[in-house]
Amino acid sequence: MLAVLETWEEEGRRWQDHTLLYLSLIGFKVGLNALTLVLCSQSLRRSFMGLSGASLCLVDVLLLCGTAYIWLFRQHLNAASSLCLLLSHSSTVYSLLPLPFLLLGALDYCATLSPVSRPTSLHRTRSCCLVLLSIWALACVYSYHCTDSEVIIATDGEPMLLCTVQDSAVVLYFCAGTSLAIAAVLLYYSQRAPECFRTALRLSRQWDASPPVPHCDLPLSYRKAPQPAAAEQAEGLPDPPLLLRFTLGFSLYWIPFLGVNMACRLLNLATPSYVTVNLLWVLCANSVLIGTVLWFQSRQPGPCGNPPDDTCRWSVYKLQSGDESKLQEKLSQGIYTLSSRDTDKLLYV
Template sequence: MIAIIEQWEVGASDCHTDHTVKYLFLTLAKLGMDMMVFYLCCRKLSTSFLNTCSVSIILADALLPFSITCVWFLGVERSPVSLCFILANVSAMYAALPLPMMILGLMDYYLKDTYLCNQSTVCKYLTNAVLTLLGWMLAGIYAFGSVETELRGLEYMTQIMALGCKVSESKVIFYFIWVLLTVFICTMLPFCPSIPQWLKEANRLSVVGGELENQWRDMSIISANCTETKSCNEKDLEGLIHPRPPLWFSIMLAFSAFWMPYFAASVICEIFSFGEPAYITVNLLWVECTNSLLMGVVFWTKSSTHEPYNHLPENVCSWHVFWYLSQGPQQWQLPKTVLNPPEEKRTPVFYV
C-alpha cells in the first residue's frame, strides 16, 4: 500500500499539504491504545514470551512517534532520514514479527512444564528479552534489505498530485483473522441452536463459582456445615444443561465469546478497504488475541476429563469455567483456585 506524504493541487502554489502531523497523531493514538490494552490485560507481568513481546511493542510504539517528531521539527533539509524512510522500514519490521512471535509463544507454553523451562524468574525474563531482541534484530535486517524508501510521484485525484512511499501490510495477520473467522463460523453452524443456552450456562457457572468460593473461604464453616454446603452445591448445579458441548468446542466458545468483536471490526475494515499498514495492525489487541488462542490450544491439549490444565498465566478468557461447562457438575469439587481466580482477577465471560 502507498502512504501519502505530501499532496498539492496542480496550478495552485498555495495548496500544498504535508501529512507528517497526521502520521504523528496516528502513531500516538496507537501508542495510547496499546498502553490501555496492556493495563487492562497485563496488570500482572508474567514470565511468558508473549508478555515480553507486548512490552517491546509498546517501546517500539513510543519510539516511532518520537522519530516522526524529530523529522517534523528538523525539516526535510536538516533531517538525516526522511519520513518515507521511517514508515517504510518500520512497517516492514512490524510485518515480519507476527509469525516468529506465534511460533515462539506456542513453544513457550508447551515447554512450560519441562526441564528446559524449569528456570528462575530472572532467567526466564532474560531469556524472553534476548529472544524478543533477536526477533526485532532479524526483522530490522529483513526490512533494511528489502524495502523501497524513495518517494513516488502519483496522481492522487483529478488535478491533485501527491508524493507517497510504499509501506508493508501484515499478510500473516490478514490470514490469521480470515482463517480463524472461517473456522469459527463453519464449526459453530451445527451447534447454533445450543450456543445461547451454553453461553447462559457459562455465565451461571461463573456466578455460582464465586458464591461457592465465598462459602469455602472459611474452612471452619465448611467443616461445621458440610452437609448444608453439599446440598447447596447440588442445588446450584442441578440446572446444568444436556447435552453439554465437547471440550474442544467449549474452548472455542470461550475464545470467541471475548474476541469476536475484534474479528468483526477487522473484517469490516477489510471489506470497506480501510487498509492499515503493519505498524498499526501489529498491536497489543492482536498480541492478546494470539495469546488467548495459543493458551486455548495448550489448555485443550493438556487438560484431561478429570481436571483442567492449571499451569497457564492469567488470561482474559474464562478457560476453566468453560471446561466445567463441558465436563459437568461431577467435577465441581476440585480445588476452588482451579475454577475461580480471586475476585479482583476474575474477568467477565462476555464483552460488548
C-alpha cells in the same frame, strides 16, 4: 501499498504535509496500548507472548518519538524523505514479526502450560528477552537490505508524494482463520450453542464478581469455582463439549476485535503493518494459543491452573460438573493421620 506523504494545495499553491496525520495515528495506537496495559498487564511477564506484546509497546513509543521529531523539525529536514524512510522500514519490520511470535509462542505454551501453576523463573524470562531481541534484530537487518524507502512522485491526476509501505498478511490470515474456525464450531454445535452461551456469560460474571483468595505460601491464586445453576443440575443435562465452551468463552471477548479487522479488509481499507500489528492482536493471539493448547490437553481432568491470560477465563469454562465428578473420582476418600513412629522422624526447629 502506498502511503501519501504530501499533496498539492491548489489554493495556496504549495505542498500540504501529512506528517501530523501519521503522528496522530501512531499516537492513537500508543494510547490504546497504554489503556490495554492498564487492563491486562498482570500476565505479560509470564510468557513469551506477553513479553512480545511489551516489546511491541516499547517500539511503538520509539516510532511515535521519531514521527514527532520529524514533525517538529520539518523546517530543517526533508520531511517527505525522512517520513518515508521511517514508515517504510517500520512497516517492513512489523510485517515480519507476527509469524515468529505465533510459532515461538505456541512452542512456549506446549512446553510450559500445565494444570499446576508454576512461578516464572528469571532464567526463562531472560531467555525470552534474548530471543525477542534476536527477532527484532533480524527483522531490522532484513529491512535494511530489502526495503525501498525512495519517495515516489505521482504526476497522474493530483500531484502527490507517495511512499511504499507493507501490510501484514499473517495478521489478516490469522483473523480470517480464527473467525472461520469460530463460525464452524458454532455451526457444528448449533443446537447447544445458545444454552452454552448463556452458561458461559453467567460463569464469566460470577468469576468477575468473586474476589481471589490470596495464599502467600503457594505460587497459586484461588477463586471459588462457579457452580452450574440449580435448574441445570436438576435437569441432569450433560456438560457442553469442551471445544464449544472454549470457543464461546473466547468469543465473548474477542469477536469485536476480529469483526473490526475483517470489516476493514472487506471495505478495502488500507492498513499498514505498523497499525495492524498491535498489542490487542498479540493478546488475541495469546488467547488463541492458550485455548488451543489447553484443548489438546483436555484429557487431564480438573482446572487449567493459572494460564497467562488476563481476558479469557479458561479454568472456569473447563471445570464444570462433569469435570468435577471426574476429579472427585481420582481423589482418595480416606483420612490419614501421623503415627507415633512417623512423628519420631520429624525434625523440630
